[in-house]
Amino acid sequence: MKNFTFNINKNSYKVRIISHEDNTINLEVNGTKYEVELDEDIKKQKTPVLVRRPSSSNAEKPKVVNPSSAKKSGITAPIPGVIMALNVKVGDKVTENQQLLVLEAMKMENSIMSDKSGTVSAIHVSAGQQVLQGDVMIEIE
Template sequence: MKKFKVVVNGNPYFVEVEEIQAMNPVPAAKTVSKAASPQTPQNVSAPAGIDVAAPAGSQVVNAPMPGKILAVNVKKGDSVKQGDVLCILEAMKMQNDIIAPKDGIINEILITAGQSVTTGKSLFYLQ
């Protein structure tokens, strides 16, 4: 735990923040040729509940904080401009707009309204 002093509107607050180690990247799925031995699986996928890598050329839009998705404002294939609101994330009774970091097309939507997400959860793939 690290302790910090934060001043908001002239009022000092002391907070403790837990430092979290970076997550290990998920290994890419392996493909084995059909001539593989019977003991070798034909393909290995990522464990359930873990986001797989974004398609080539896509940018991942991640959740900046844990919360609940209140609304998803786009559909797969929609064209968006930088700053467009992609979804609304409720965290600590506040609604937070998750915006498009660049112009592009929604390649994949990885969340639904009502779903709870954790910090860093992939929400969209933007092409």
């Protein structure tokens, strides 16, 4: 089944596991067979099972996007963290790659940059607020 080599106090031991059932392991150490009984159960790893919902025959209707909202883009939190500083306010003109805010995550400060030029239309966070990954923090038109 599996072979191991152990060096203990300058002595070499070749161990071969022959079988393993419940709490009993049959093994061979340097050619001598042993049966070992464990005190605790060995937990076997379970393979996750993918569960899918049955597909429905009626497909979803496409969503209609409001043309005014298509121009807006939301800046979302890439990782969970705390807002350290806001560098913009509603109505400010921003350029692409301009720093909008500082997000502290895992004891590191991360600069969150604008992905496009435009005007800040909404700010959904404040300094000191905790955010989760994917939370919309700032909207730019």
